[in-house]
Amino acid sequence: MLSIKDLTATIADKQILKGINLEVKAGEVHAIMGPNGSGKSTLAKVLAGAPHIQEAKGEVLFEGKPLLDMAPEDRALAGVFMAFQYPVEVPGVNNASFLRMAYNARLKAAGKEEVDPLEFDELLIEKSKIVEIPEHFLDRAVNHGFSGGEKKRNEILQMAVLDPKLALLDETDSGLDVDALRIVAGGINRLRSKDKAIILVTHYQRILDYIQPDFVHILFDGRIIKSGDKSLALEVEEQGFENIKAG
Amino acid sequence: MxxxxxxxxxxxxxxxxxxxxxxxxxxxxxxxxxxxxxxxxxxxxxxxxxxxxxxxxxxxxxxxxxxxxxxxxxxxxxxxxxxxxxxxxxxxxxxxxxxxxxxxxxxxxxxxxxxxxxxxxxxxxxxxxxxxxxxxxxxxxxxxxxxxxxxxxxxxxxxxxxxxxxxxxxxxxxxxxxxxxxxxxxxxxxxxxxxxxxxxxxxxxxxxxxxxxxxxxxxxxxxxxxxxxxxxxxxxxxxxxxxxxxxxxxxYLQEGSSxxxxxxxQGGSARRDEFQFYIEGENTHCSLKGLGVLAGESKLFSHVTVHHQKPHGSSKQLFKNILADKAQSEFNSLVHVYPQAQKSDTHQLNRNLLVSDKARAYSRPQLKIEADDVQCAHGSSIGQMEEDELFYLQSRGLNKQLARFVMTFGFAEEVLEGIQIPTLKRDLECALRIELETILNKHQV
Incomplete structure (x- = not known):
């Protein structure tokens, strides 16, 4: 589904990614771990098409299409979704109408007919149950005045509604207490399927207690220095990133 | 002759x-x-x-x-x-x-x-x-x-x-x-x-x-x-x-009033809008929200003074402006809490969204506090639409043009959403939509 070859990226004249190689197949969950500043969030942002990336080079193919050439919205319409580490507040636009706009943009791109608010409400209520989001979330302005935990849950609701092929979760676990983490992880697990892939960027092993990854990659100074199965995450927890690097 | x-x-x-x-x-x-x-x-x-x-x-x-x-x-x-x-x-x-x-x-x-x-x-x-x-x-x-x-x-x-x-x-x-x-x-x-x-x-x-x-x-x-x-x-x-x-x-606000x-x-050449609130009784509440959508050479000068003269009064100001072309706005607000006005709770917030390089916004939220047990918050911002904010919407599949419209409309809607009269609210939102589409089309990025 996703094939990354020798990806480099520069932000503010500083090279952050120094040659990433990664293959992700449908149905897989990949965890990217690494210390602060290792480039793991940058990797997610480069894939989603974030601004302020000065230069991204290398070959990134998403279902055979070169991803780096596409505008952020086209990547989204093709099925890439990023859950933000710091979701943006959009005061004055309610969650339900925002999600309908996004959902309809996708339908339109696929040449399908757009849904009206009533039809969409049914879908939205069903999806919000999957990710255990209370209905009153839907009438509130997008992320406006939400707590950190509520924002993260809202990201997972968006993911449930937009039903992406590839989900990039950028430190979705950060700032969550144990209960919120369990709910968010539960939502993500319910969205796993054999034709979808997830890349989970995280600093801590703790979310991996809830979401079992198929692969774990350790990112250090812009490169993947070690890949393994879920036991690698436990190694990190015990030894720390530095020791793994010293290896 | x-x-x-x-x-x-x-x-x-x-x-x-x-x-x-x-x-x-x-x-x-x-x-x-x-x-x-x-x-x-x-x-x-x-x-x-x-x-x-x-x-x-x-x-x-x-x-x-x-x-x-x-x-x-x-x-x-x-x-x-x-x-x-x-x-x-x-x-x-x-x-x-x-x-x-x-x-x-x-x-x-x-x-x-x-x-x-x-x-x-x-x-x-x-x-x-x-x-x-x-x-x-x-x-x-x-x-x-x-x-x-x-x-x-x-x-x-x-x-x-x-x-x-x-x-x-x-x-x-x-x-x-x-x-x-x-x-x-x-x-x-x-x-x-x-x-x-x-x-x-x-x-x-x-x-x-x-x-x-x-x-x-x-x-x-x-x-x-x-x-x-x-x-x-x-x-x-x-x-x-x-x-x-x-x-x-x-x-003029008397005890328990709100x-x-x-x-x-919208429009006009120069408009100066002054509000003086006199809080003359305890437990009052006043709130004032303002929205200016300014293009061409329109100017909007908003001046607000809240005289908190009695205890347990709350006041809230939210003023937002969208400025295109050579438009100008001013927010000059003073919250004055008198010595006897304990437990006053005040907010002043002014946000200005500049759609063009030539637009100007002046913002001056001021406080004069003479009581010691009060809560007073104030803030202001002047800036253009953030790329990061647009990216968030684009990453959900909205094209850049729509993303800009949604951000701008949402910015304004925060003021209008409190209007309780459905027909008039729809009418104002419609006027806002048309105005914003014109403004954003003219100032493409």
Whole structure:
């Protein structure tokens, strides 16, 4: 589904990614771990098409299409979704109408007919149950005045509604207490399927207690220095990133 | 020799004493006091803090007539009727160029005891009711234009809601500024609104300019919220280019009362909107939200002062402006918490979204705190749309153009979302949508 070859990226004249190689197949969950500043969030942002990336080079193919050439919205319409580490507040636009706009943009791109608010409400209520989001979330302005935990849950609701092929979760676990983490992880697990892939960027092993990854990659100074199965995450927890690097 | 009568500049009125109600003795004596106050204040200059960015000189050197030729055509009637909305079909008072238009007025849905009539009539027939309010605190007035208004007003309204009376239908007060030719015109509307103990009022004050060039409208509003009363106020300004609009509103809040205001301004050349809140009783609440959508060379100057004179009062201000082309905005707000006003809770927030490089926003939220047990928050921001914010929306599949529209609309909608009158809310959102689409198309990124 996703094939990354020798990806480099520069932000503010500083090279952050120094040659990433990664293959992700449908149905897989990949965890990217690494210390602060290792480039793991940058990797997610480069894939989603974030601004302020000065230069991204290398070959990134998403279902055979070169991803780096596409505008952020086209990547989204093709099925890439990023859950933000710091979701943006959009005061004055309610969650339900925002999600309908996004959902309809996708339908339109696929040449399908757009849904009206009533039809969409049914879908939205069903999806919000999957990710255990209370209905009153839907009438509130997008992320406006939400707590950190509520924002993260809202990201997972968006993911449930937009039903992406590839989900990039950028430190979705950060700032969550144990209960919120369990709910968010539960939502993500319910969205796993054999034709979808997830890349989970995280600093801590703790979310991996809830979401079992198929692969774990350790990112250090812009490169993947070690890949393994879920036991690698436990190694990190015990030894720390530095020791793994010293290896 | 051509015989052209030289019109005098507006500033000459300072030397030319003229009172508008010489025939009513008690009104005349109020106007005498107002004139004295106007003389002692003099016209402001750009050296005065409150008029720093306002091009006062160009306003003063224009000349204006107080009469205007106007013929109501059927085409104009149709245009005017677009501003009527169903909720106020029988609670509407319409003025055309400062005069009540009976054919466009219907007040039959007003509850018994509610007085709602032109001020000139009220001065003659409701003297005892209006006397305590007319010219109140005129010796303390600091705004020369408001003192001038008190001396020279000709019309306006008197609205009185009796004790424990709930007016739940919105009352629509509509002032149209129309012209068949390009006669420069001046008016000093004066409005006195009294909401008695335990009463409730929902008022829409709308000022519309259609095809007018040079006008100066100098409004003074006095709103009295008596004990435990509640007022919802929606002020709408849709002005055509070439108009100066000055408005000063004094709001008096007695114990347990509340005032919630929303202001929407669009178009016009220069508009200065001043609010003075006098908190005179405990446990009051006032909130004022303002939205300016400014393009071309439109200017909006918002001045707010909240006098927290009693304990347990809360006040909240949220002013937002969207500025395109060479538009300008100013937010100059002072929250003054007096020594005895403990447990006051105040908020001031001003946000300005610049859509063009040439637009300017000036923001000055200020605090003067003389009590020690209070909560006062203030903030302001001036900036362009953030790429990061747009990216968030794009990453959900919205193209950049739509993302910009959604962000801008949402920015504005935060002010409009509190409007409780569905038809009018839809109408304003529609006007906003059209304006934003025009602005954003013009300023592509």
């Amino acid at each position: 051509t015989d052209i009568k030289q019109k005098s500049q507006f500033k000459e009125c300072f030397n030319d004493k003229k009172l508008s109600f010489e025939s009513l003795d008690w009104v005349k004596s109020v106007q005498e006091r107002a004139w004295t106050q106007f003389q002692s204040l003099g016209f402001p200059t750009q050296k005065d803090e409150g008029w720093k960015y306002f091009n006062i000189e160009s306003l003063l050197k224009n000349s204006y007539e107080s009469e205007r030729n106007f013929e109501l055509t059927s085409e104009m009637t149709t245009r005017i009727q677009r501003y009527f909305y169903e909720e106020s079909a029988a609670s509407r008072l319409t003025f055309l160029n400062g005069k009540k238009e009976s054919g466009m007025t219907s007040l039959k849905d007003l509850p018994a005891g509610v007085e709602f009539l032109p001020l000139s009539e009220a001065l003659k027939t409701k003297e005892s009711k209006i006397k305590p309010y007319l010219g109140l605190n005129i010796e303390k007035e600091e705004n020369a234009f408001s003192a001038l208004n008190a001396a020279q007003f000709e019309e306006g309204i008197f609205l009185y809601v009796p004790r424990d009376t709930v007016v739940d239908i919105p009352i629509h007060l509509l002032f149209f500024n129309l012209s068949s030719d390009s006669t420069p015109w001046i008016a000093h509307p004066r409005n006195i609104i009294v909401v008695d103990e335990g009463a409730k009022l929902n008022l829409v004050y709308e000022q519309v300019g259609l095809d007018v060039n040079s006008t100066l409208i100098n409004v003074f509003n006095q709103i009295h919220c008596e004990k435990n009363s509640s007022v919802h106020y929606l002020g709408i300004q849709r002005e055509s280019l070439g108009s100066y609009h000055l408005m000063n509103s004094h709001v 005032f919630e205001g929303v202001l929407f301004a």
